Amino acid sequence: MTVFNQHLLSFAIWLPMLAGVIVLMFGSDQAANRTRWVALVGSIVSFLVTIPLYTRFQLDVGTFQFQELATWIPAFNIHYHLGVDGFSVPLILLTSFTTVLVVVAAWEVITKSIAQYMAAFLIMSGLMIGVFSALDGILYYVFWEAMLIPMFLVIGIWGGPNRVYATVKFFLYTLLGSLLMLVAFIYLYHQTGSFALTDYYDLPIAMNAQIWIFIAFFMAFAVKIPMWPVHTWLPDAHVEAPTGGSIVLAAIALKLGGYSFLRFAMPIAPDAAHYFSNVMITLSLIAVVYIAFVALVQKDMKKLIAYSSISHMGFVTLGFFMFSQLGLEGAVVQMISHGFISSAMFLCVGVLYDRMHSRQIADYGGVVNTMPMFAAFAVLFAMANSGLPGTSGFVGEFMVILAAVKFNFWVAFLAATTLIFGAAYTLWMTKRVFYGEVANAHVAELKDINAREFSMLAVLAILVIGFGVYPEPITALLQATSAEFLTHMQTSKLPIISNVPAVGI
Template sequence: MNQAGFPLLSVLTFLPLVGVIVIMSVRGDEATVASNARWTALWTSLIVFVLSLLLWFDFDKSQAGFQFNEVANWLPQFGVNYRVGVDGISIMFVLISTALTPIAILSSWNSTGGRVREYMVAFLVMETMMVGLFSALDFILFFVFFEGVLIPMFIIIGVWGGERRLYAAIKFFLFMFAGSMLMLLGILALWFHDGTTSIPAMMHIPLPAHLQYWLFLAFLAAFAVKIPIWPVHTWLIDAHRESPIAGSVLLAGVLANMGGYGFLRFSVPLLPDASQYFAPLMFTLGVVAIIYTSIAALVQRDLLKLVAYSSVGHMAIAVVGIFTFNVEGIEGSLFRMLSHGFITAALFLCVGVLMDRTRSQSMDAFGGVVHRMPFYSLLFMIFAMGTVGLPGTAGFVGEILVIVGALKVNFWVATLTATTLILSAVYTLVMYRRVIFGALVRPDLSALRDLGGREIAMLVPLVLLTLWMGIYPSSFSTFFDATVTAMANQHALAMAHSAGAHLASAANVMAGGTN
């Protein structure tokens, strides 16, 4: 199908909107509308996921370029077109977006708190924006999807969130919008300089160093907020604290990865000189985030906030890996982002299971859960070990590769990054012990029931992914090996060319002075 011209990416992108139309056309009493909305959203998202597996099976892993390409006229007089495609990096993010959407819908099957039709519409619109963002190969198209994500997520948090939902939603929007406006200025500067918004074409057009520096800062404002990295991470803590669990699943599983994807897709290949220049800054921000968020997580009693802080720290590892500019570091970053996507999403789901039963998210409200929920405790343990980076789980592969990549750049960066192996283990194990083990002393916990069928359907696939990626990582890495190798080689060549240009310039200055 990769060669047959079938518009698979467009179908994946816009099929959720067909589900939106169906949901909005349903008429009847409130219960009928709600039931039809749930099932339509679930089946639509499942169909999109199954179709996205065609990308997995038909992708040519030996190629570093973009595949499944589609191009159509949009604003040709301005050099702007509808252009989509995926390479070894973006294909994995498309797949995780389509995989987590039905899980997010299942997670809120019975707990939306009203307005079920609009709730399901918001998630399907989110899926369109996520898939479109990761497959866009035109900068203007990318920006449309990048900004489009804000609208449904703002509504999800602001309408179906907790007591401080409006504060969290507005804070989320303002942080995102401010960063995006600076990125828009950078896109316009690139557009005027290159005369095109085609991302593949831009990768072959050199930019002067001074322009690269300003563009890097503009993109940093957008991607650092999205990932998010310290000190612009505070919106995420409030968003997770107030968002419904389904919203947190996509916030952690997909939206955070958008920042890392932006660095890999734009900052590193388009701005090699600036990326190299600002690498020490990115290492510093990453290391500070790892240590600070680990300490913050350790003192939390709120389970949602603890998982949110751990999410920031784990994505900081990915930032360190990206700016090593070597194959090990970049591949480790990809592993870290992908594993973070479904492991952290699973941790939020696990917290959501307890909240559904007890209406509490405080660690102090639990203890001895294993006596009433043994299967739940087993799955929770696997996810906890995955986020710690236990060998044999998905979290281990990414962290080790990032540390190895960092060692090739700077010993102290690698050492400080490696502190995550200890710090994350401390706060995760403390949390797990307090919630799961101990005596069952609270009378209300004696009525807890173990996982039901819907909850098993949500969590078991994520357990299998956690173990699959940890035990057989090459089944994932083969997708992005060629792309990452080409990216690292391209950066090395750009640095060699830049160094040669500086030497030539210095030689000319010396020759002029001699004359």
């Protein structure tokens, strides 16, 4: 038990991967049910293992907790260094929870190579938790890149008709950004002689170098979040991915980018972050406003949700780069909330797609008449997606908008338009799909959700409403960490010899 207590993070990372390997070894299409149950047990155990990270988290500590440190590659001073703070704990829990959801969502839907499908998601879950908890540059990079491999396979094997194009685009886009990040790590390594993140936090860096470092990290993270104008891989990947792939992409993979801004780009190059803050805010607002318009005209439900994700992630980067505690916490809350809501939305599309094999809005209409229970859930999640007060979607957006009001009125004004546009594209889609007359014979034959689908949607609905009414469990985690973060961000890292004051402070 002490081994477990001292290595909580290692268990959180390696247990799902072990479960994935077990599923691969003992699962097959012939023994489909056994495969599913093994995967389900594996994912549930992996989820339970992450719960102590929350219950034992010390709320008043702003630095890294549950740290584990072991030598890995001494030749380059690379360590197996793990640790979490208030930013990463909720994201880790979100990851392990989403994995359970994905396994359940695939239950009867995936019939081809079930073991490989389940194993890919379990292994991916471990790798993503690794990204959220690595405190060593190379360890982080290995998790970050390795995660591409299972996602590449998931989209490519179980995806839609245009899956090959989408998955190759996804892989190469992400790889391009990541490799520049690797160059930044090599630079930092030759400056400090180590890959330890904490060394990078303390390293004074000249403005010129900071700008380059920030750009290199930006290339990696902006692609992942994704920010306008490097977002184009996301709609393709989302549309072609199977339901589980879309859920993981939207709920977690995008957050890897957001989290990494907080963990790497901003604290390592704080002066450059301030220098670029206006650019970042502008790009965020473009994402919020322009992408919302793009979402409005989509004919494919999944594509619409994909654009909605980009728009919502614009809020996240907006919250980061205003450098206020409210904005920062709002952004993290928005990441968590978007994890639930986008999962739920993609699940809803999945439920419809499994029955009709179409994602086109035009093929639907009046679904509420044949699937009343499902429609109730779907409308709830649509409301949450458009930021209705009382749902978790409102909390993050509201916090960011409040922070923006203090920052600059026009920024706040543009950000607040999302409450209108978001409602417009989500509710218009809801109206066309669910309300009105029964559109065609296929819709008339639809059967309402079964117990499995009901339980998934019900759990998500409880979470969405629960955190909407009482977001304290998340925000409590963030306070000490975000205060610590902002203190760090306000300390210039320029070398002392320089007389140039830090920009924007």
